[in-house]
Amino acid sequence: MDEQPRHAEVAIIGGGVMGASVAYHLALRGQRDVLLLERGDVFGQGATGKCAGGIRFQFGSEINIRLSLESIPMLERFEEELEQAIGLHQGGYLFVLTRAADVQVFRRNVDLQRRLGVPTEWLEPDEVRHQLPILKFDDALGGTFNARDGLCDPSSVVNGYVHAARRLGVTCLTNVEVTGLRVTRDRVTTVVTPLGDIEVGSVVNAAGPFAGEVGR
Structure with missing residues (x-):
């Protein structure tokens, strides 16, 4: 030591x-x-x-999105650059919205993310149900998905x-x-x-x- x-x-x-x-x-x-x-x-x-x-691009504040634009690429190259596996799994984050007020907020969030270069998807109710057919989403009003969100x-x-x-x-x-x-x-x-x-x-x-x- x-x-x-x-x-x-x-x-x-x-x-x-x-x-x-x-x-x-x-x-x-x-x-x-x-x-x-x-x-x-x-x-x-x-x-x-x-x-x-958890790691994600899907935030509602510009500073957090900009931080994610720096940190997630670093985590994606972490093992190669630092010779350490970190258990990175990017299966995506799916946010399912069941309240009209949340739909408005998340639509604004997606617009902000896209403006900053993050290609988050907006999903209509049928697309949400198609994304996860094993779950019941009858009350879904919409959703957001980014495939590079995940865990490490x-x-x-x-x-x-x-x-x-x-x-x-x-x-x-x-x-x-x-x-x-x-x-x-x-x-x-x-x-x-x-x-x-x-x-x-x-x-x-x-x-x-x-x-x-x-x-x-």
Whole structure:
């Protein structure tokens, strides 16, 4: 196991999918002296480890659609690029609508998705029933379908990022809890842990639901 260093040019707090991804992509772009800190026994045991692993283009907000346009292609090439299988299965998401109000909302969502380059299908009631004939959809008013939506294994994604980051020289540590930050002239200069202080050039707060606690 790597020892905790006394200095890091970039310290990333939180070893879930966000922190691990940041560590990998910084190193990939040539950033040296990157440190990834996770307070748990394993990487990705927080919010990442508790999520269902769903991936989709079908959102109603532009920012989420744009994020999906970046992240899903990355997941599609993940195994080739990072040498880690992630259990990716793109069987599509079918949303079935049974209320008129939802039909209006989802039609707007499909229009937005298509405007941003996502070819989501709008399905009429008969097409919904044809899509899944084993289920009874007598009350369906319509539906949406995107074949590239699907599932993957979040833990495998985290492990893939961590292993690839280590190959690029990132120090990745578990069982290191950040207990404080020291600020000099409005900039974080020290990360405090039970194992000692770490002088840092920059900090990335990727602690998920604990980000507010870390940032206080």
